[in-house]
Amino acid sequence: MRRTLISSTIATVFSLASFSFAPAFAAAPEATAAVPHANVTTQLPRTVRPTHYAISVIPDAKAATFSGKVQITVEVLKPTSSITLNAADLAFQRATLNAAGNSVEAAKIDVNNEEQTATFHFAKPISKGSYTLAIDYTGIIGIQANGLFLVDYPTANGQKRAIYTQFENSDARRFIPSWDEPNYKATFDLEVTVPTDQMAVSNMPITKKTDLGNGLSVVNFGTSPKMSTYLLFFGAGDFERATVDADGTEVGVITQRGLVSQAAFPLAESKKILREYNDYFGVRFPLPKLDNIASPGSSQFFGAMENWGAIFTFERDILLDPAVATQGDKETSFIVAAHEMAHQWFGDLVTMQWWDDLWLNEGFASWMENRATNRLHPEWNSELSVVGVHQYAMERDSVASTHPVVQHIETVEQASQAFDEITYGKGESVIHMLENYVGEDGWRDGVRLYMKEHAYTNTTSNDFWKAIEQATGKPIRTIAHDFTLQPGVPMINVVSSSCKAGKTTVALIQSEFKRDASTKKALTWHVPVTAQLIGTNTVATTLVTGGKGSITLEGCGPVVVNAGQAGYYRTVYPQKMFKDDLLANFTKLAPIDQLGLLSDSWSLGLSGQTSMSDVLALTTEAAKSSNPQIMAKVTSIFGSMHRLYNGDPVGQARLDKVAIAALSPMLTQIGWTAKPDELSTATKLRDQLIGTLGEVNDPATIDQARRYFAASVASPEATPAALRKVVSYVVAINADSATWDQIHTSAQNEKSPLIKDQLYELLASAKDKTLAQRALDLASTDEPGATNSAGMIGSVASRHPDLAFDFTIAHLKQLEKFIDGSSRSRYIPRIAGNSSDAAMIGKLEAYTKANISPKARRDSETAIANIKFNVQVRAKRVPEITAWLDNALAGFSAAK
Numbered sequence: 030m031r032r033t034l035i036s037s038t039i040a041t042v043f044s045l046a047s048f049s050f051a052p053a054f055a056a057a058p059e060a061t062a063a064v065p066h067a068n069v070t071t072q073l074p075r076t077v078r079p080t081h082y083a084i085s086v087i088p089d090a091k092a093a094t095f096s097g098k099v100q101i102t103v104e105v106l107k108p109t110s111s112i113t114l115n116a117a118d119l120a121f122q123r124a125t126l127n128a129a130g131n132s133v134e135a136a137k138i139d140v141n142n143e144e145q146t147a148t149f150h151f152a153k154p155i156s157k158g159s160y161t162l163a164i165d166y167t168g169i170i171g172i173q174a175n176g177l178f179l180v181d182y183p184t185a186n187g188q189k190r191a192i193y194t195q196f197e198n199s200d201a202r203r204f205i206p207s208w209d210e211p212n213y214k215a216t217f218d219l220e221v222t223v224p225t226d227q228m229a230v231s232n233m234p235i236t237k238k239t240d241l242g243n244g245l246s247v248v249n250f251g252t253s254p255k256m257s258t259y260l261l262f263f264g265a266g267d268f269e270r271a272t273v274d275a276d277g278t279e280v281g282v283i284t285q286r287g288l289v290s291q292a293a294f295p296l297a298e299s300k301k302i303l304r305e306y307n308d309y310f311g312v313r314f315p316l317p318k319l320d321n322i323a324s325p326g327s328s329q330f331f332g333a334m335e336n337w338g339a340i341f342t343f344e345r346d347i348l349l350d351p352a353v354a355t356q357g358d359k360e361t362s363f364i365v366a367a368h369e370m371a372h373q374w375f376g377d378l379v380t381m382q383w384w385d386d387l388w389l390n391e392g393f394a395s396w397m398e399n400r401a402t403n404r405l406h407p408e409w410n411s412e413l414s415v416v417g418v419h420q421y422a423m424e425r426d427s428v429a430s431t432h433p434v435v436q437h438i439e440t441v442e443q444a445s446q447a448f449d450e451i452t453y454g455k456g457e458s459v460i461h462m463l464e465n466y467v468g469e470d471g472w473r474d475g476v477r478l479y480m481k482e483h484a485y486t487n488t489t490s491n492d493f494w495k496a497i498e499q500a501t502g503k504p505i506r507t508i509a510h511d512f513t514l515q516p517g518v519p520m521i522n523v524v525s526s527s528c529k530a531g532k533t534t535v536a537l538i539q540s541e542f543k544r545d546a547s548t549k550k551a552l553t554w555h556v557p558v559t560a561q562l563i564g565t566n567t568v569a570t571t572l573v574t575g576g577k578g579s580i581t582l583e584g585c586g587p588v589v590v591n592a593g594q595a596g597y598y599r600t601v602y603p604q605k606m607f608k609d610d611l612l613a614n615f616t617k618l619a620p621i622d623q624l625g626l627l628s629d630s631w632s633l634g635l636s637g638q639t640s641m642s643d644v645l646a647l648t649t650e651a652a653k654s655s656n657p658q659i660m661a662k663v664t665s666i667f668g669s670m671h672r673l674y675n676g677d678p679v680g681q682a683r684l685d686k687v688a689i690a691a692l693s694p695m696l697t698q699i700g701w702t703a704k705p706d707e708l709s710t711a712t713k714l715r716d717q718l719i720g721t722l723g724e725v726n727d728p729a730t731i732d733q734a735r736r737y738f739a740a741s742v743a744s745p746e747a748t749p750a751a752l753r754k755v756v757s758y759v760v761a762i763n764a765d766s767a768t769w770d771q772i773h774t775s776a777q778n779e780k781s782p783l784i785k786d787q788l789y790e791l792l793a794s795a796k797d798k799t800l801a802q803r804a805l806d807l808a809s810t811d812e813p814g815a816t817n818s819a820g821m822i823g824s825v826a827s828r829h830p831d832l833a834f835d836f837t838i839a840h841l842k843q844l845e846k847f848i849d850g851s852s853r854s855r856y857i858p859r860i861a862g863n864s865s866d867a868a869m870i871g872k873l874e875a876y877t878k879a880n881i882s883p884k885a886r887r888d889s890e891t892a893i894a895n896i897k898f899n900v901q902v903r904a905k906r907v908p909e910i911t912a913w914l915d916n917a918l919a920g921f922s923a924a925k
């Protein structure tokens with residue numbers, strides 16, 4: 030699954046920081062009897078095991094219900110008089126157990142809504158052996174992406190309705206009564222009855238289509254390989270499909286009718302990615318076809334899902350509408366496909382035993398998406414993105430409510446909360462660090478061994494470490510365990526650097542980087558640390574153990590630690606060394622180390638561990654860079670500082686003045702119009718600069734955006750396609766009532782679901798509080814469409830968290846249907862998490878106590894930790910920034 034929050038909201042792309050949120054925690058693993066994985070957590074008795082499902086489903090999309098029949102081939106492992114499996118929101122008509130011509134009907138069927146199980150009781154005990162359990166049942170088609178769900182969308186030919194499934198982590202049980210846990214792998218035959226004029230799609234190709242003559246057809250799909258329930262997929266609607274051949278696999282994209290041309294780029298790229306992966310994994314993609322199905326709409330928590338052979342992606346993350354697509358959209362389309370395709374191996378072919386090891390799916394797919402991007406699109410210069418990945422993980426990992434990468438999961442809700450920054454971002458960072466430690470080739474050999482040994486089965490993290498150690502002969506388990514079994518971020522403190530007899534020795538002490546006032550003793554890690562003599566090729570690596578270490582380099586000179594930025598830790602230098610060695614030699618650092626130093630410093634500055642004036646001196650130095658990725662980081666720091674002054678218009682106006690002075694020359698340099706052959710990083714920087722200058726109230730940028738916007742009303746071509754999104758964004762965030770109404774009318778009339786969704790999101794982006802309130806009111810109606818409302822409230826929350834939270838709590842009942850059922854314990858805390866008002870802490874605590882089960886409170890705890898941190902930054906760091914502004918502004922007056 031790929032998370033939505035980083036890439037897709039308009040605000041996060043152009044100027045605002047993303048939301049922060051997280052997972053839950055639990056007690057000790059429960060020892061359960063019998064096979065196949067005796068010690069794996071389960072909600073089900075281990076007495077019966079499925080091997081095959083033959084499913085027949087008749088959806089009634091109009092009525093939003095379906096009827097189903099399933100025949101499950103099961104092995105009874107111990108005599109029993111009842112069979113328990115997972116089921117949610119299903120009603121049962123009949124169940125029989127069949128063996129060798131004998132059929133016994135279940136005497137009683139018990140449904141447990143709390144546990145999401147159904148138990149079939151039989152009059153006589155069932156002996157060990159093979160049986161077929163046949164069940165007739167009915168279920169519902171929802172409006173959020175859990176189980177079988179429908180999406181209504183506008184087209185030039187009127188409203189359409191398509192249906193799709195989304196099962197990860199535990200919603201297959203809404204579609205089939207099943208052993209809905211990842212280690213119960215089985216094969217699947219699916220048969221569906223759908224309107225004859227619609228296209229039906231599943232994991233495997235269609236083997237038979239029978240026209241019933243009544244407008245309906247029965248469609249049969251080929252038998253799937255052995256796989257986990259959460260990977261099954263079914264979709265049907267008025268679709269179009271385009272295909273290419275890749276190494277003998279039919280690669281396809283499926284879109285709503287009329288949009289298949291917008292998928293030309295991801296289709297061509299998927300072909301390249303598949304070839305790359307066939308080679309890298311050493312095991313060919315095992316299914317006959319691989320589709321990527323694009324759906325209108327969105328979800329609060331995911332953009333795409335790796336169903337085996339039938340990837341599902343929301344249109345916003347795959348299609349490129351030539352009218353509005355940006356360079357960022359193009360890269361997202363590639364990266365999301367690369368992520369989901371990596372899962373076809375990491376997750377689908379080899380699956381974690383239980384959700385404890387979810388990172389074996391998500392950390393690895395995240396790492397692989399970046400590897401594929403670097404290899405297939407070197408022109409995007411994405412190798413620096415590793416720094417951003419560290420930041421995103423370390424932010425989450427530096428408060429007390431964090432958790433280890435491998436964590437014990439007990440409940441469905443906890444599994445859903447595990448899709449977080451730690452599982453994805455820290456997982457990816459740790460993989461990158463260990464790959465760097467053992468070498469790329471050895472790592473690849475280990476991955477190949479792991480795939481070969483564990484294909485079609487389930488694993489834990491230790492199976493992976495074993496394969497890497499076997500392939501490379503390098504012991505990595507101690508480091509791997511330190512970084513995956515204990516939480517937190519190591520901090521490498523440079524104590525001193527001295528030169529003797531032509532060698533530089535750097536003394537290091539390891540502590541822990543924390544953003545909250547946790548008094549817990551610092552943990553220790555085995556940390557691989559790399560250092561470089563600045564401006565030379567002299568590099569050395571050491572393993573810091575037991576809390577300290579040192580590195581010796583040939584030659585004398587200033588040193589940068591974490592050179593290459595492969596290490597998952599923060600580095601802090603003594604103040605004199607920071608100024609004399611790092612700040613003074615900033616331009617001699619490799620761009621990736623410039624970015625690493627800036628990112629570490631900004632974060633250490635906010636948490637009070639480096640002087641804010643030093644950090645801002647570094648930022649000022651970095652602002653002189655001509656590297657678009659460094660300029661982008663400087664831009665985001667100014668955007669962050671602007672937000673620190675929210676609610677203080679006078680302070681904010683002073684900050685804005687300095688921000689505009691720093692950023693507008695960058696925009697002048699880069700221009701509003703793309704230059705032929707410019708770097709793609711420059712293209713993306715243009716969007717970010719325009720967005721941020723619009724955010725910090727630069728009159729020139731806002732005027733220019735308004736001119737483009739006004740001209741586009743008469744003729745859409747008046748604004749270059751690449752600028753349309755950011756121009757609308759700048760206009761929308763600075764909207765007055767009349768402009769808001771104008772965007773609202775456009776949203777109502779828009780026929781492209783993708784653009785329509787964007788327009789509703791823009792309505793929720795206004796700085797003006799009255800307009801933000803109107804957006805909230807609109808979001809609580811059916812007008813924006815079922816999957817847009819939660820996103821709109823999220824957008825309001827990124828700017829007006831207190832307003833959005835109070836509104837959501839006051840209208841909880843009304844908003845319930847717009848929020849993914851399994852995600853509620855994450856969604857509400859996330860709305861509050863951007864607040865810097867101490868009063869929010871009590872409000873969120875009260876909500877949590879009343880509404881969130883004690884086992885699912887980690888997102889709340891994290892949001893509260895973030896709010897406390899925001900309050901502390903306001904109180905302590907903002908005055909330091911204000912003092913720096915005084916100097917900067919005095920400099921401006923002196924220059925005049």
Ligand SMILES: [Zn+2]
Nearest residue numbers: 030031391394
């Ligand atoms: Zn994923």
